[in-house]
Amino acid sequence: MKTKKIVSYAFLALVLLFVYAPILVLIIFSFTDAHIIGQWHGFSFDLYVRLFTVERLRNMIVNTVVLAALAGAISTVLGTLGAMGIFYAKKGWSKSLQGASNINVINAEIVIAVSLALVFSMLAFNRTYYSLLIGHVAFCTPFVVLSVIPKLKQMDPSLYEAALDLGATPAKALFKVVLPEILPGIVSGFMLALTLSLDDYIITSFTKPAEFDTISTYVYNAVKNTAKSELPAFRALAAVIFAVIAAVVVVLNIRANRKTNKKIIENKEIKR
Amino acid sequence: MEEMTKETPLAPAENDCIIELVDLTRVFEDDGMVAVDNVNLKVKKGQFVTFLGPSGCGKTTTLRMIAGFDKPTSGKILLNGKDISALPPHKRPVNTVFQRYALFPHLNVYDNVAFGLKLKKVKVTYETENGRQFTKVEKLSKADIAEKVNRALKIVDLEGFERRSVSTLSGGQQQRVAIARAIVNEPEILLLDEPLGALDLKMRKDMQLELKEMHKKLGITFIYVTHDQEEALTMSDTIGVMKDGEIQQEGTPLDIYNEPVNAFVADFIGESNIFSGTMTGKRKVRFLNKTFDCVDDFEKNEKVDVVVRPEDVVFADEGQGQVDGTIVSSIFKGVHYEMVCKIGKTEVVAQDTLERKVGEKVSVVIRPEDIHIMAKEFTVNKYEGYITKHNTVAFGDGEFACDLTQLYENSFLDEEGYLITAEGEKLDLTDTDVEVEVGLKDIELVDVDTPEREGGAAGNIVSIIYKGDHYQVIVRTDENEEDYVCDTEYTWNENDRVSVVIPRDAIRLRLKEEVKR
Numbered sequence A: 001m002k003t004k005k006i007v008s009y010a011f012l013a014l015v016l017l018f019v020y021a022p023i024l025v026l027i028i029f030s031f032t033d034a035h036i037i038g039q040w041h042g043f044s045f046d047l048y049v050r051l052f053t054v055e056r057l058r059n060m061i062v063n064t065v066v067l068a069a070l071a072g073a074i075s076t077v078l079g080t081l082g083a084m085g086i087f088y089a090k091k092g093w094s095k096s097l098q099g100a101s102n103i104n105v106i107n108a109e110i111v112i113a114v115s116l117a118l119v120f121s122m123l124a125f126n127r128t129y130y131s132l133l134i135g136h137v138a139f140c141t142p143f144v145v146l147s148v149i150p151k152l153k154q155m156d157p158s159l160y161e162a163a164l165d166l167g168a169t170p171a172k173a174l175f176k177v178v179l180p181e182i183l184p185g186i187v188s189g190f191m192l193a194l195t196l197s198l199d200d201y202i203i204t205s206f207t208k209p210a211e212f213d214t215i216s217t218y219v220y221n222a223v224k225n226t227a228k229s230e231l232p233a234f235r236a237l238a239a240v241i242f243a244v245i246a247a248v249v250v251v252l253n254i255r256a257n258r259k260t261n262k263k264i265i266e267n268k269e270i271k272r
Numbered sequence B: 001m002e003e004m005t006k007e008t009p010l011a012p013a014e015n016d017c018i019i020e021l022v023d024l025t026r027v028f029e030d031d032g033m034v035a036v037d038n039v040n041l042k043v044k045k046g047q048f049v050t051f052l053g054p055s056g057c058g059k060t061t062t063l064r065m066i067a068g069f070d071k072p073t074s075g076k077i078l079l080n081g082k083d084i085s086a087l088p089p090h091k092r093p094v095n096t097v098f099q100r101y102a103l104f105p106h107l108n109v110y111d112n113v114a115f116g117l118k119l120k121k122v123k124v125t126y127e128t129e130n131g132r133q134f135t136k137v138e139k140l141s142k143a144d145i146a147e148k149v150n151r152a153l154k155i156v157d158l159e160g161f162e163r164r165s166v167s168t169l170s171g172g173q174q175q176r177v178a179i180a181r182a183i184v185n186e187p188e189i190l191l192l193d194e195p196l197g198a199l200d201l202k203m204r205k206d207m208q209l210e211l212k213e214m215h216k217k218l219g220i221t222f223i224y225v226t227h228d229q230e231e232a233l234t235m236s237d238t239i240g241v242m243k244d245g246e247i248q249q250e251g252t253p254l255d256i257y258n259e260p261v262n263a264f265v266a267d268f269i270g271e272s273n274i275f276s277g278t279m280t281g282k283r284k285v286r287f288l289n290k291t292f293d294c295v296d297d298f299e300k301n302e303k304v305d306v307v308v309r310p311e312d313v314v315f316a317d318e319g320q321g322q323v324d325g326t327i328v329s330s331i332f333k334g335v336h337y338e339m340v341c342k343i344g345k346t347e348v349v350a351q352d353t354l355e356r357k358v359g360e361k362v363s364v365v366i367r368p369e370d371i372h373i374m375a376k377e378f379t380v381n382k383y384e385g386y387i388t389k390h391n392t393v394a395f396g397d398g399e400f401a402c403d404l405t406q407l408y409e410n411s412f413l414d415e416e417g418y419l420i421t422a423e424g425e426k427l428d429l430t431d432t433d434v435e436v437e438v439g440l441k442d443i444e445l446v447d448v449d450t451p452e453r454e455g456g457a458a459g460n461i462v463s464i465i466y467k468g469d470h471y472q473v474i475v476r477t478d479e480n481e482e483d484y485v486c487d488t489e490y491t492w493n494e495n496d497r498v499s500v501v502i503p504r505d506a507i508r509l510r511l512k513e514e515v516k517r
């Protein structure tokens, strides 16, 4: 019995090690300034300092985050409106519209990227920050639609009518009743768009202006020609990103736990 | 001239009529379903009106049109004499209690109830120092809202629940919040769509009383929807009984109970015996193989439905009453016994405080004023017939080709004309008695002089009634005076001699009793 438990724990540890070992190595070596990973030149915060002082690095990080925030925000608005349009369209239309929107979710990214690039060159549109932003929005919007529609479907359809019944104009009913109801879907759509945009490489490289870089395009180029490389600094960046994500996940978990506990307590009170 | 038309006064009788449905019809485009069919109804101010009908009869659809969520396909909705069909829901002085409450889950009880008030704008008149008056349109103050919400919550008995999330409330409490949310806006009309449907029996009875009480106190017009006849009878001032989108009967609960206009209403409202009868003379009707005196006057020979309520059936000792029978069952129901008396093949249900034992021979007495006679609704032609040796069916003074395999599931006919059942049994159906049904639309009439289309029976047209978009024609045969009622778009004349053609597959057969094997 006991050995069985030990074996199962050992196995679990092995799996976790397999998944997290590369990241752990990366984090450890982010605290030394050796150029080649594996060498230890003594403990230092140098890489972290460089991350925020070397202008090119700093720009690129800011670029990526701002781009993701903008693309996420715009595609959330468009996607939410689109989802409502699809949901409230006539039955036949609704199905085909949703299908059309889903194609882009399943479609290979490279196809979207190439077609976007084609469209921009056809319109004699130079590759600018705007073409990049449009590319990201076009890519992310269907995902937002996809995460909002289920919430609309779950919503009791009489809620909207109840709001109208109580004197709300259609616009007011939308903002006061429908939006709060589907908010969880909108938020998760936004998060999805944000992460998709943050680590996108293919679409970015097809639509970005030459002198502009996001983290992914920069890393890719840096790997290709190591000469001018600020590569070691990315170990620090990776560690930071990992820390942020881990923190977010932990916070979300704690909050979710608290909520269910609260529900249970409330229910108990009612029973009493 | 313009002036004249504008000032046409309303007829005084219509002034106290708060809402009026005129030829209201709703057809759903996608499936062609006529959910509401030419409904006409007048509702007086302050009344409690109920739409009563089985599931799917169009009650909710009617209510949704009054509330403004659904647009009528045709017809009008008049509110205080003005057509509001085109008015959007938020501009109608009508509030709804939804079938499944539709409370806003993200708001607590207080905010749910205050929802309508927060949107409300009122005209307030101010006076300046130099005595000039001016009016401003403004929102209700927080204090006003709080006062109204608290009053509404008090009416529904939910004080102290203000901060509770609606998802933590019981069904009955959610129900009350939904009612409070509607009445707090002081609507002219309150629409309630089966508001008690989700509650258990006891809670329902309590809420029925409370709603009735509320109606009295508030003086608002209630339009209520239910499929529960008891609920409708106890609560309403007026009931509209609906079926298939049409109002069958409108009247006070007492009227509808005592004077149902047709078998459907009689059956839907309370327990009743419904017999098929024929008028045999002035105020004389024949049913249960016996002629009874009655108080309703119908055309002689007209086929009618006869309704007798169980409490109006009285038993006398054998031979002392109008028609004799045997008690076949007796159940004690708390206050009275419910007994079934068999007369010939027909069962008569009776309620009495005096028990008659099972097997006892009794005689039934029904007073003329307790016999309620209704015009029969023709929905299908019914005949008694038999199978001929040619595997056709003879009925109604005629003989028709038919599909015998419908009598036994998965059966088929062999070459010799025997019916082989699914179990492989070989049956000779010759002379088997069957019940035959033929739809009104399935009968085709052709001129007798059309030799290429010979029908299974022939007769003369005795009646033609125009029914809006078609004629209902009755053909009567010579020999036994059997009637074929058919719906047709073609025009015929009375006394035309016609041949009756029925497609083979339109003849529905049912065995009268299991065939002897």
Ligand SMILES: Nc1ncnc2c1ncn2[C@@H]1O[C@H](COP(=O)(O)OP(=O)(O)OP(=O)(O)O)[C@@H](O)[C@H]1O
Binding pocket: B028, B030, B031, B033, B034, B035, B053, B054, B055, B056, B057, B058, B059, B060, B061, B062, B227
């Ligand atoms: N949006 C719609 N599209 C098509 N058909 C509909 C629609 N809404 C209702 N119907 C049909 O119209 C008919 C009447 O529906 P309605 O909801 O008014 O019935 P109801 O009397 O309220 O029944 P219940 O007692 O079950 O609530 C039904 O046959 C229903 O299937």
Ligand SMILES: [Mg+2]
Binding pocket: B059, B060, B061, B099, B193
């Ligand atoms: Mg309904």
